[in-house]
Amino acid sequence: MDRDLSASVKQANNRKRIWQIGIAVALVLAAVFGFRTLITPSISRSEIRTAVVERGPVQATLSASGVVVPEHELVITSPIQARIEQVVRNNGEQVQPGDQVLLLDRSFTQLAYDKLKDEQQLNQHKNVQMRLQLEKKLNTLESQLAIKRMNVKSLQARLADEQYLLKIGGGTQEQVKQAELNLKIAQQELAQLERDILNERELLKADKQELSYTLAMNGRSLEELERKMQQAEVRATRPGVVTWVKNEVGSSVNAGEVIARLADLSSFRVQATISDTYAEQLHLGGEATVRVNNTDLKGTVAAIEPTVTNGTVTFFIALLEEAHKLLRPNLRVDVNLTTATKPSTLRVKNGDYFKNTSGNQVYVLREDELVRVPVQIGVSNPDFIELEDGVQAGDEVVISDMREHEHLKRMKVN
Structure with a gap:
C-alpha cells in the first residue's frame, strides 16, 4: 500500500523543481538577450571618431585655393x-x-639708330639750306619793294607836275589822266609786293616750325633707340x-616679350582663385585666413581682378605676417574667406561626417550606444560646425564618415 513521502523527500523534490524552473528561466532569458544581441546593429569603437560639443565662436567661411607669390615682383621685358x-x-x-x-644682341637696333642719326643730320642741313634760300628770296623782294616805293614817289611827283602844267595852261587833261593811271598801277604793284613779302615771311616761319618738329621727333626717336640699346x-x-x-x-x-622675373623674397602675398558663383561675396578688405602647414596666417583681400577666367575669379590677399618663415614662392595653400561670425554658439569639430551627411542629423554617443539625433546645422568652416539645436554642451558626437550606417537609428558600440 502507498505510504506518504517524508518531509525530507518532499523538500528535496521542491528544491529540484525550483532548480529546473530557474534553469529554464535562465535559458529563456539568455535566448532573449542573445537574440536581441544578434538583431541589434553594432560598430567597433575603433571605427568611429568623436568630438565633444562645446560653446565657442564659429566663423562662416568660403574655401579657395591659393599660391604664395612675392609681394614685389619685377617683370623685365625685351x-x-x-x-x-x-x-x-x-x-x-x-x-x-x-x-x-x-x-x-643690339646690331639690328644699332643699324636703325645710325640710319635715323644720318636722317637727322640731313634734316639739319636742309634746315640751314632752306633758311638761306628763303632769306635770299626775301632780300630780293625787299630790294624790289624799295624800288617800287621809289617808283611810286616818282610817279606821285610826275602827277603833281602834270596837274600844275594843266593849271597854268602848259599841259593837257589827257596827260594828267595818264599820270594818275601810272601812279595807281605802281601803287597796286607796291601793295601786291608787300603782301608777297608778308606771305613769304609766314611761309618761312611755318617751314621752320615744321622742320623743327621733324628734328624734335627724330631727336626723341634717337634718344629712345639709344635708351633701348642701353636697356x-x-x-x-x-x-x-x-x-x-x-x-x-x-x-x-x-x-x-618677358625675358626675366626678379622677386623680392623678403615679403609675400597670396594669389587665390574661387568659383565665380561666389564673386558677389568677395569684397576689398574682407578677412581671410591662409593655412600654411597647419599654421593659420591672417590677412585681408587687397585686390580683385575684374575679369572672370574659366569660371574663376582671381584675387590677392595681403598678409599681416608677410615675412613669415613658412612662406615660400609657389607654395600652395588653403584660403578661407570669412563671410559671417557667430561669437558664441554650440560647435563641434568639423570632420568627414559633415562632408558626407545627407541631412540634419548626428549620432550622439550615450554610454555604449550611438543614438541618431535630429539637429540644425548652422554656419561652418574647416575647423568647426555650428549645431544650433538637438544637442547640448558636453555631448559626444561622431565626426567620422557614417554613410554606411546613416539609415540606422541606434547602434551598439563594442
Whole structure:
C-alpha cells in the first residue's frame, strides 16, 4: 500500500523543481538577450571618431585655393627685337641694382639708330639750306619793294607836275589822266609786293616750325633707340632674386616679350582663385585666413581682378605676417574667406561626417550606444560646425564618415 513521502523527500523534490524552473528561466532569458544581441546593429569603437560639443565662436567661411607669390615682383621685358647673346644670371641667383641679368644682341637696333642719326643730320642741313634760300628770296623782294616805293614817289611827283602844267595852261587833261593811271598801277604793284613779302615771311616761319618738329621727333626717336640699346644690357633695378630667366642663348625675342622675373623674397602675398558663383561675396578688405602647414596666417583681400577666367575669379590677399618663415614662392595653400561670425554658439569639430551627411542629423554617443539625433546645422568652416539645436554642451558626437550606417537609428558600440 502507498505510504506518504517524508518531509525530507518532499523538500528535496521542491528544491529540484525550483532548480529546473530557474534553469529554464535562465535559458529563456539568455535566448532573449542573445537574440536581441544578434538583431541589434553594432560598430567597433575603433571605427568611429568623436568630438565633444562645446560653446565657442564659429566663423562662416568660403574655401579657395591659393599660391604664395612675392609681394614685389619685377617683370623685365625685351626693349627691342633681338637675339639673346648671353645669360649672366640664372634662376635663384641674388642680384643688386645695376647687376646684369641678360645681354641682347643690339646690331639690328644699332643699324636703325645710325640710319635715323644720318636722317637727322640731313634734316639739319636742309634746315640751314632752306633758311638761306628763303632769306635770299626775301632780300630780293625787299630790294624790289624799295624800288617800287621809289617808283611810286616818282610817279606821285610826275602827277603833281602834270596837274600844275594843266593849271597854268602848259599841259593837257589827257596827260594828267595818264599820270594818275601810272601812279595807281605802281601803287597796286607796291601793295601786291608787300603782301608777297608778308606771305613769304609766314611761309618761312611755318617751314621752320615744321622742320623743327621733324628734328624734335627724330631727336626723341634717337634718344629712345639709344635708351633701348642701353636697356639691351638687361640689368636689375632693385635687389632681389632671379625667379625666372629666358636662358635660351641664340633665341630671338620680340619687343615687349618677358625675358626675366626678379622677386623680392623678403615679403609675400597670396594669389587665390574661387568659383565665380561666389564673386558677389568677395569684397576689398574682407578677412581671410591662409593655412600654411597647419599654421593659420591672417590677412585681408587687397585686390580683385575684374575679369572672370574659366569660371574663376582671381584675387590677392595681403598678409599681416608677410615675412613669415613658412612662406615660400609657389607654395600652395588653403584660403578661407570669412563671410559671417557667430561669437558664441554650440560647435563641434568639423570632420568627414559633415562632408558626407545627407541631412540634419548626428549620432550622439550615450554610454555604449550611438543614438541618431535630429539637429540644425548652422554656419561652418574647416575647423568647426555650428549645431544650433538637438544637442547640448558636453555631448559626444561622431565626426567620422557614417554613410554606411546613416539609415540606422541606434547602434551598439563594442
